[in-house]
Amino acid sequence: MKTHDKQSIKQYLRAVDYLTVAQIFLAENHLLSRDVTFDDVKSRILGHWGSGPGINFAYAHLSYFAKQHDQDTMFVLGPGHGFPALQANLFLEGTLGHFDQSMQPNLAGIRKLCREFSWPYGFPSHSNPETPGVILEGGELGYALSTSYGAAMDNPNLLVACLIGDGEAETGPTAGAWHLNKLLNPRKDGVVLPILHLNGYKISAPTVFGRMSNYELMTLFSGYGYEPRIVDATKEGVDPHDEMAAALEWAHALVAEIRASSDKIAPRMPMIVMRTLKGWTGPKEVEGNKIEGNCLAHQTVLSEAKSDPEQLKILNHWLKSYKFNELFSELTGFGDFVGDILPGTPEKRLGMSKHAHGGDSVYKPLILPNVDDFAEDAETPGTIGSSSMRRAGAYLAEVFRRNAESKNFRFMSPDETYSNKLDEIFQATSRSWQWPIMSWDKDLSQDGRVMEMLSEHNMQGLMQGYVLTGRHAMFASYEAFLQVVSSMVDQYAKFLTQSRSVAWRGTIPSLNYILTSSGWRQDHNGFSHQNPGFIDDILRRQSNFSNVYFPSDGNVTLVCLEEMLSSVRQINALVAGKTLEPRWLSTELARQQVSEGLMIWDFASDENPDIVMAACGDYPTKETMAAIDIIKTECPAARIRCVNVSSLTTMGLGTLRNVATQKKFDEIFTHDKPVIFNFHGYPQTLKSILFNYDVHSHRFDIRGYKEIGSTTTPFDMHVRNETSRYDLAIAALRQLGRRGVMPFEEAEHRAAIYQAKIDENTAYIKANGVDLPEIDAWVWPAARGEAQTAEEAWHGQTN
């Protein structure tokens, strides 16, 4: 590194280190025009110092590197509590000032920077969506690396420098994310440069990585498939700046070499292990305890500085050590060193990366095909032959084709695209894979747009990084295993909540999930594969941006997908099966259903009902329809209303744009008639939503997954959870008996017949391993050739 530039970078670091400390402590006297007094110290000293100096060191060198090479660079900070350091850099480089006039790099700016850090109604203590350049909050650790890989996809000119803390590195999600080098193509995608920041300590203990030997570190990351290099800023006798600058140049050259090489298998991309002292440049000792280079540097170090004279003295000494007065003057601002270090073009400064901010420069709506081109004939409701996932696969393949040029759509799945019957996608693209490919491998290539790895965490991280940088994605999974990332989704939801009110954050697409291979049809995998909890995770959050779709058939699935892929800034989940099931709605009716979120199915309903049969979810809908068929057979006088719910939000039934009001709720569910509601997920989930309405709980008989299951038949799953057509019919007949629609004794008698049928089926299952043929063979009256009779009974087919 040139001597002049090294001088400048040292000055730059003194400035940002000073500002980091000042944010934590100073309410007044920000230029140290006198000794700091108790009055100058904040009444609320809350923040994290320890990781700050290392972050500043990396940020300064990355800025310098970006300047030298005119390199588009994004900075992803893993440990979000290192926020005062990040903020100091964003302030000094002018990014904060760009987005907020009051944050110019002058005294007023410094004052605001310090006073509002970690202050109620000011700045939070962690990096957050109000911070420019940030696409990761980092409060919950573990997701920086996978998010960085997501941001780099399809951005070949971008360098994503990802700083991973050594605490964060202990998490499973980070440990698994190192393998994402096997999925990104160094020629078509951007470069992720992981910088593992070893300051050696967590809150109160050493870190695993901090106590690993250099041999262990080098072999570990070699094994992961990287070319690692250690920059040890704690080592006596070497200049850390020379080391770090040389490491970045080395990484740059190595990437260029890989990109130019004809050998495309298993590219060993660079990564840096950066050792610094925790709390570097801070107090070495306080009250006899080692601080610098120890866990005790983690938070504020001098928590009693507002009242303890000894701590105040140390604080004065600490602040003065940076000689901030040599770096900044009230009249002329910061010295020339800033310009020596930072890229000349403001847009090239790390915090200004357009990729982090959504909107027109990175976001482009998808070109979507016409749903009708993929629809199935559903003129006669109940016709068998709809696989929601097969429909989805065909539709998504076309989405890939139409947007091939824009390179802005990716599909994530943990090794399940085939298993989920979505493999028609592979007619339009393949799976990305950079390690060896064998002659017998199918649908693998270095340029695939489908990302598969058996890590839900990796898939979620890729999607977050991709979507937060403005591109579109969909994540399909076995329903049960999205629960693995529920916490990541919680954190994303928090990021989204906050970012929606940040004016300069432009449009980004929604996070989109497909939950399939439903628990109801885990005939071959059994109990562990039955978990509808993810729905609940999304819905329990008091949000107004989450929508869970429960299409009843393939046509409704298509309309839902169209809605999801054209929506922005939402979290959408579609829950649908992959087996062949009845078709219920034409695309016209499907559009109406999806727009309202809940609908009375006229073709199966009477006026002035005695009872409401409601369903939400494809398999529950089928059982409800079959139950209606039974009830009508057993009690022709019964007046039934068939209600289908295709969308839930936290606020209520329906869609985000169209949450069912109390009035609509009453119109649909009546004021006083019994409702037998067959639900796809846990009954608790639906109960929590219904409670939002003015309801009497005992009018609703809520059925759903009661956590009972095994390796068994589809119908037996319903029987065990009391969601089968027979269970529903029994409940309905008894209600009709109690209400005098049919004689009480008669109703009980008829109900007993269906109880016997359940027992008969169970015996049959034990002997034959499958359900009674009559159960599998059931179709809706209109579809079984009783259309004309059904017309009289059910007021025509689809009306």
Add this chain to the structure above:
Amino acid sequence: MKTHDKQSIKQYLRAVDYLTVAQIFLAENHLLSRDVTFDDVKSRILGHWGSGPGINFAYAHLSYFAKQHDQDTMFVLGPGHGFPALQANLFLEGTLGHFDQSMQPNLAGIRKLCREFSWPYGFPSHSNPETPGVILEGGELGYALSTSYGAAMDNPNLLVACLIGDGEAETGPTAGAWHLNKLLNPRKDGVVLPILHLNGYKISAPTVFGRMSNYELMTLFSGYGYEPRIVDATKEGVDPHDEMAAALEWAHALVAEIRASSDKIAPRMPMIVMRTLKGWTGPKEVEGNKIEGNCLAHQTVLSEAKSDPEQLKILNHWLKSYKFNELFSELTGFGDFVGDILPGTPEKRLGMSKHAHGGDSVYKPLILPNVDDFAEDAETPGTIGSSSMRRAGAYLAEVFRRNAESKNFRFMSPDETYSNKLDEIFQATSRSWQWPIMSWDKDLSQDGRVMEMLSEHNMQGLMQGYVLTGRHAMFASYEAFLQVVSSMVDQYAKFLTQSRSVAWRGTIPSLNYILTSSGWRQDHNGFSHQNPGFIDDILRRQSNFSNVYFPSDGNVTLVCLEEMLSSVRQINALVAGKTLEPRWLSTELARQQVSEGLMIWDFASDENPDIVMAACGDYPTKETMAAIDIIKTECPAARIRCVNVSSLTTMGLGTLRNVATQKKFDEIFTHDKPVIFNFHGYPQTLKSILFNYDVHSHRFDIRGYKEIGSTTTPFDMHVRNETSRYDLAIAALRQLGRRGVMPFEEAEHRAAIYQAKIDENTAYIKANGVDLPEIDAWVWPAARGEAQTAEEAWHGQTN
């Protein structure tokens, strides 16, 4: 390996491979007394073949090893879908027969084994709690390694052989679990021998580890701190049996060397990378597709064998290739090879490990100290000075002391024991750490009983393995981040559900969680650290073994801990803060409260109430109590009932032993009075539980965490979520006005005063960073020296 023994192991493998295939396909003709016909094939062909032969290979060699060394060995199978292989071994070694008379290793047994595999009301398709020797279901992948480490702790004579699939190895939780070698002491704990099974493929694609080079594999696991060794059973020219047997002998010698060595730092324990062909010994090709050594071997391979003549032919060829008739005869059973391979003592056979089955041989109740010895004086309710976590720390330290000899209690935390104010534990024990320890490190030693790593997945896995092998544990975490393992807990709950009905599974302790550093008090960390979702995860499951405790103060906390640590086979969570808060109940009242789960607090209640003020959770309780104080001041005529809920279950309010009935519910909440309910978690969670009662939803005004927060003051958190004393008082006053208890206008006027107080505080916060002193200073009337006045108003202190 001796020639004779090698012959035997080959025969053993032919037997278990045959039985693996037979389970998947054969309904009849299990001894191949004639060609297999369509009629012989199961009507339901569901199961997984591909990983089976490799599992059999490992199991056979581990059995042989256990026999040679008379070594106590447990086998933990990561990929649970390899169940037919596991089952075949358990059958052959006599373990199934030991637990089930009808499963003897004879023809009847073989018939049952095959017919009931993956059959409704028979055996599931995955390993499960009904399977002897199993402590991991393995349906959701990723948890085998951490669970194995948990089982090994404090079992110095035990070898836990953990087979990790290469699909599973891609998961974050597994990637992070390799680092658990840094926490287990090879001299005091048992040995975990990880065997990474590289058959190279997942459902439909190659695995990451399968395509890594030997160099990458060796360096990766060296870097993780192991001494790795590759056993390549796919390599031409080497004998896989010699290789595997030698590798196990090598591992054994290496462990002995480490245990004998004087160097105790960073012990490099052995691990084995075992390459086999996926579907080894199965069909090489079907319909022109490569099967053996490819992903297409994953499931049944011949799914149409019941109807396709070509597939039936292949099946016949496949089954016959094992020459099962040479290995088993109906008259004399299996040949001598079984005895050559399996440990002579049945108890030493892998599936018979006592450690897997709970009960008296491994479970010993904890010796618990007397709660009263740790209690605080709460004669005057409202006295400030209770930190639930400080109480818990003192109590748990004593639990460690009293059970030191039994070595059957461990404490897990992701680097937060100090931060959660539980560090009094370190007066009794320390944190376990096997890598270098520095002179300035605190509370680290090679023998610590506190397990800390910044990986909730690792902590959860350790706890599961420890508890399922009969020992006691507690896992404390920031409330927000237990959500990281919600999916693991879901799977554990499924395991527990099923195992409770297995007669031979003996007593095991409960899983115990402490959720602290509550979202309400994340003043310095903000929004990302506010997530009460874990409570919801536990409660939405339709279970009868989950209990969430919400102690209102330190004394109640102590009683809850006692309940948790003496309970068995439950999942318990305790939600409590670490800050200094009011004391409400004496231990006598605390015991009553905890036993009932909900209680009318007489000292703050009137007869014949106009309104019910209910709270659940410590911070919400404090706000409710302060609100009652305000209401009584503003409207002395108001008759208030104060209800405190300290325990929730899925089934209803209260405890598992004592769920509030409808009658009790009505007695406590009245039939018709408004209830203002201040809840610790998401309102949705409470709503879903209340819906189980016969209630009118709109009588209940449910307050809770509405997902609004930032870095702000404690009171502001309540204000933002409308759970503050002022918000509650406003709601109550308006109810009293509407109901004519006080004049309507007056009520509105009084309510407006408190709205103004909220605004005043917000302004104060912005300027000073803290709440108005009067808010922090509030104490309950009795405790602020108004005891006598309060006595008149509130019928005495604690009654």
